[in-house]
Amino acid sequence: MFRAALQRLISLTDSKKGFVLFGASFLVLFLTWQYQTGIRVGDGAIKQQQVADLLIQGFPDFSCRYFGKDFDPTFRFLPMTIEKGDTMAHSYRGKCYYVFPFYYAAVQAPFALLFGRAGSFILSLISGLVCLAFLYEISKELHFRKSTRLFFVLFLLVGSTFSLFSTDMSEYILSIAGVTAGLYFLLLAEEEKGRETKVAILAGISFGLAAFFRQEVVLLAASLILSQVLFLPKRFRLLWFPAVFGVLFLLQAAINYTIVGHPFGSRGYLQSFSPKEFDPWIQLSFFWELIAFGHGSVGLIGAYPILLFTWKSIFKDSKIRIVFVGILLFILLSAALTSPKFWQGVLFGPRFLLTVTPILLLFAFHSLESLYTVGSKPLKVLAILAIGFSVLGACTYDVMYHKFTKSIVLENSELDSFAEKVVVYRRGSAMFPPNSFRTERMIFELPDETEFDVLLTGLYGSGIRRFTVVGAKDYYPKEKLVPKSSRFEIAEISFHKSPSIHLETVEIRPIPNRADLETLHESR
Numbered sequence: 001m002f003r004a005a006l007q008r009l010i011s012l013t014d015s016k017k018g019f020v021l022f023g024a025s026f027l028v029l030f031l032t033w034q035y036q037t038g039i040r041v042g043d044g045a046i047k048q049q050q051v052a053d054l055l056i057q058g059f060p061d062f063s064c065r066y067f068g069k070d071f072d073p074t075f076r077f078l079p080m081t082i083e084k085g086d087t088m089a090h091s092y093r094g095k096c097y098y099v100f101p102f103y104y105a106a107v108q109a110p111f112a113l114l115f116g117r118a119g120s121f122i123l124s125l126i127s128g129l130v131c132l133a134f135l136y137e138i139s140k141e142l143h144f145r146k147s148t149r150l151f152f153v154l155f156l157l158v159g160s161t162f163s164l165f166s167t168d169m170s171e172y173i174l175s176i177a178g179v180t181a182g183l184y185f186l187l188l189a190e191e192e193k194g195r196e197t198k199v200a201i202l203a204g205i206s207f208g209l210a211a212f213f214r215q216e217v218v219l220l221a222a223s224l225i226l227s228q229v230l231f232l233p234k235r236f237r238l239l240w241f242p243a244v245f246g247v248l249f250l251l252q253a254a255i256n257y258t259i260v261g262h263p264f265g266s267r268g269y270l271q272s273f274s275p276k277e278f279d280p281w282i283q284l285s286f287f288w289e290l291i292a293f294g295h296g297s298v299g300l301i302g303a304y305p306i307l308l309f310t311w312k313s314i315f316k317d318s319k320i321r322i323v324f325v326g327i328l329l330f331i332l333l334s335a336a337l338t339s340p341k342f343w344q345g346v347l348f349g350p351r352f353l354l355t356v357t358p359i360l361l362l363f364a365f366h367s368l369e370s371l372y373t374v375g376s377k378p379l380k381v382l383a384i385l386a387i388g389f390s391v392l393g394a395c396t397y398d399v400m401y402h403k404f405t406k407s408i409v410l411e412n413s414e415l416d417s418f419a420e421k422v423v424v425y426r427r428g429s430a431m432f433p434p435n436s437f438r439t440e441r442m443i444f445e446l447p448d449e450t451e452f453d454v455l456l457t458g459l460y461g462s463g464i465r466r467f468t469v470v471g472a473k474d475y476y477p478k479e480k481l482v483p484k485s486s487r488f489e490i491a492e493i494s495f496h497k498s499p500s501i502h503l504e505t506v507e508i509r510p511i512p513n514r515a516d517l518e519t520l521h522e523s524r
Contacts, residue, residue, distance in 0.1 A: 013150045016136045023132040026157050027125055031167035034402055038117040041408045043100070044169040045433050046088055050098050050105040051112045051120065052435035059109070062102035062259060063095035065434070067442040071458030079431050079445035082269055090269050092261045099266040102259065103212040104171040120169045128166025131177040134184045135362055141187055142319065142366045152365040159391040160304070161349050162358060164398060171213040172354050178210025179217060179355045183323055186224065189238055190322060196237045204244025211245075212252055215267060216352055219337065220330045221245050227326035271339060287335030290350045300331070300357070303349040303393060305386040307360060309379060310367030320363055327356050348397040407499070412436060414498045419468040420505055422459065426471035426481070429501065449483040456488050456508055466493065468505045476502055487511060 012018035040048065053065045066078050075081060075096050080088035082099070089098050111119030132153070139149050156162050165173045185203035189196045211217040225242045232238060253263035262268035291299045301307055334352050349357060372380060412432055415423075422442045425431050434440045442464075446455060459467065471481045481502050482490060493505040 010146045010150045013153055014146045016133060019136040019149065019153060020129055020132050023153060023157060024125075024129055027128055027163060027166050030157075030163045031121060031125060034164070034167055034398075034405065035118070035121060036402075036405050036409050038121060038169075039409050039412050039432075039436055040169055040405070041412075041430055041432060041436075045431070045436050046098050047100050047104065047108075047169050047171075048117065048120065049433040049435045050100060050102065051108045054102075054105045054109055055112060059106070060259075062097065062105065064089060064098055066096050067434075068444055068458060068462075071461055076447065076451065077444040077455055077458075079425060079433070079443060084427075084447050087270055090260075090266060097260050097266050099270065101171060101213050101265060101267075104174070107174070121167060124166055124168060124170060124173050127173040127177045128162070131162075131166070131173070131180045131358060134177070134180045135358060138180075138184050138187060138359070138362060139366075141184075141191075142362075144366065145369060148365055148369055152362060155365070155387060155391070156358060156361060159387065159394050160357065160361060161354070161394060161397065164401060165354065172351070175210045175214035175217060176355050176358060178206050178213075179220065180358060182206030182210065183359050186228075186241065186323060187319065189241070190232065191319060196235065197240055200238050200240035201244050204241045204246075205248070207241075208245045208248025208252075210355070211249060214355060215264060216330075216334060216338075217355060218249060219333045220327070220355060223329035223333055224323065224326035226329060227322050231322045231325070282340050283336055286338065286340040287332075290331065290335050290353060297350075298348060298393070299350050300353050300360075304357075304361065304364070304390050306364050306368075306383060306390065309371060309383050309386065310364045320366070323359070324363060327360065330356065348393050411498050411500060414496070415470065415501070415503065418494075418496045418503050418505070419470070420466050422464050422467035424455070424467055424469050426469065426476050428475055429470055429472040446483070452483040453485055453487045456485055460488070460508060460510070465509070466505065466507045468503055471502050473497065473500050473502050478502060478504070482506055 009022070013022050038048075039045075049064070050062075054062060057063070057065065064078075066072075066075060068077055069075075072078070073094065075083070075089075075091045078089055078091075078096055080086035081096070082090040087099060089096055091097075108120045108123055111123045113119070115122055135153075135156075136149070139152065144152070165176070182203045185199040185206060189199040189203060207217060207221045211221070221242070228235070228238055228241070252265075256265040256268070257263050260266050264271065285294070288294060289297070289299055291301045293299060293302050331353065338352060368383060371383060411430075415432060416437045416439075419437075419441060421439075423444070425443065425445045427445060427447050431443070431445070434443050444455065444459075446452060446469075469482050478495060478497075481504050482492075485508075487510065488508040489511055491507045491509075493507055495505075496503045
C-alpha cells in the first residue's frame with residue numbers, strides 16, 4: 001500500500017500542474033495551522049499597519065498615520081523610530097514612514113480590500129506557488145528523475161523554512177519568487193543561444209521586480225553578472241540582463257528618493273556606508289553567522305548540511321556552474337557589505353540568504369542523484385542524516401513559531417479587552433500597532449521617563465484624560481510602570497498583568513495652580 005501511494009505521488013509531482021497542486025495542498029493546510037487570527041507582532045504587525053494606513057489615506061500616500069502629530073510634530077513619541085535608535089520608522093519632511101518597502105504595502109492593498117487581514121497571507125501563498133512552478137521548470141532543465149523531484153518538494157516543504165515564509169506576512173517570498181524566476185531564465189539563456197536576448201530580458205525584469213522588495217537582490221544580480229562575465233565573456237546578448245535590471249533599479253531609486261528622500265528607500269537610513277566603521281574581523285564573524293551559527297541562529301550550512309556533500313558535483317555541471325558561482329559571490333559580498341548591526345537569523349537559516357535558499361536546495365538534490373549512483377555507502381548515510389537533521393530542525397522551528405504566535409494572540413486579546421482608546425508603551429516593550437486591535441487604538445511610546453510630563457501635556461491638551469500604560473513584565477514591575485509626574489495628578493483606575501506584560505489604566509488631571517495647563521485645555 002505504501003509503495004502504491006508513493007508511486008502515485010511520484011507520478012503526480014512529475015507534471016507541473018501536479019507538482020504545484022501537491023505544494024498548494026500542503027501550504028493551504030500549513031497556513032490553516034499557522035494563521036491563528038493573522039495577528040502578528042514586531043515586523044509583521046508593522047507591515048499590517050502599513051497596509052491599513054495606505055488603505056485609509058489612499059494611494060500614493062505611503063506615510064504612516066500618527067495620532068499625536070498635532071502636539072508632537074517631531075514624532076518623539078512615535079514608537080520605534082530610527083531617531084531614537086530603533087529600526088521601525090523614521091520621519092521625512094514632516095511625515096513618518098515605516099522602514100519596510102512601501103511597494104509591499106501597495107501589492108498587498110488589493111488583497112487586503114478583498115480578504116481583510118487574511119489577504120496578505122493569501123498573497124504570500126500565491127507567491128510561494130509561483131516559486132514552486134519555476135522550481136519545477138528548473139528541475140526539468142536539470143533532468144531530474146521522477147522520484148528526486150518528489151523528494152525535493154517534500155524536503156522543501158517540510159525540511160526548510162519555505163512553508164513558513166509562503167504562508168506568513170513577509171516580502172521575502174515575493175522576492176524569492178522573482179529571484180527563482182530570474183534564475184530559471186538565466187539558465188535558459190546560457191544554453192539556448194537562439195533565445196538568449198528574450199530570456200535575458202525576462203531575467204532582468206524578474207530580478208528588477210524582486211529588488212523592489214529586498215535590497216540584497218541588488219548584490220545577487222551584481223554577483224551573477226560578474227559570474228557571466230567570467231565564464232561567458234563573448235555572449236554579448238546576455239548584457240540585456242544587467243541593462244534591464246539596471247533600468248528597473250534606477251526607477252526604484254528615483255521613486256524611493258522622491259517619496260522618502262533616500263535612493264535605497266527607508267531602509268537606506270539604517271545602512272552604514274562609512275569606511276571608518278568597516279572592521280574585517282567583525283565582518284568575518286558575520287560571515288560565520290551566515291553560513292554556520294551565531295546569536296542563537298543557525299546559518300546556511302548549519303541549517304542545511306546537505307549542501308556540504310554536493311559542491312563538487314555542482315562545479316562539474318556546466319549548466320548550473322555560472323549560477324552557482326554567482327551565488328557564492330553573493331554570499332561573500334553579503335558577508336562583506338551587510339552591516340553586522342542587523343541580526344541575520346530567523347533561528348533556522350539566514351534571512352539575508354533566503355532568496356537563494358530554494359535554488360541551492362534544488363541544486364543539492366540534483367547532486368544527490370549522482371551521489372547515489374556512484375557515491376560510497378558512508379556518504380549516502382551521512383547525506384540521509386543531514387536531510388533528517390534539517391527536517392527535524394525545520395519542524396521544531398515551525399512548532400516554536402506556532403507556539404509563539406499563539407502566545408501573541410492571547411496577549412493581544414487581553415490587551416484588547418483591557419486597554420483604553422489611548423495606549424502608551426514603555427520603551428523596550430513588545431508593541432502592537434493601532435491596526436492590531438479589534439477597535440483601533442491611539443498608540444504612543446514613552447522613550448524616557450524625563451519626557452513623561454511632555455507627553456501628558458500633549459495628551460491633556462488633546463482632550464485625553466484616561467489612557468493605559470503598557471510595559472514588559474520583566475522590566476517594568478507595577479511600582480515602576482507609570483512614571484511620576486510633576487505637572488499632573490495620576491489616579492490608578494485598574495491594573496492587569498498577562499504572562500509577559502503589565503497594564504495599568506490611569507486618569508490624569510493638572511496639579512492645582514498649574515494655570516498653563518488649564519489655559520491649554522481651554523484653548524483646545
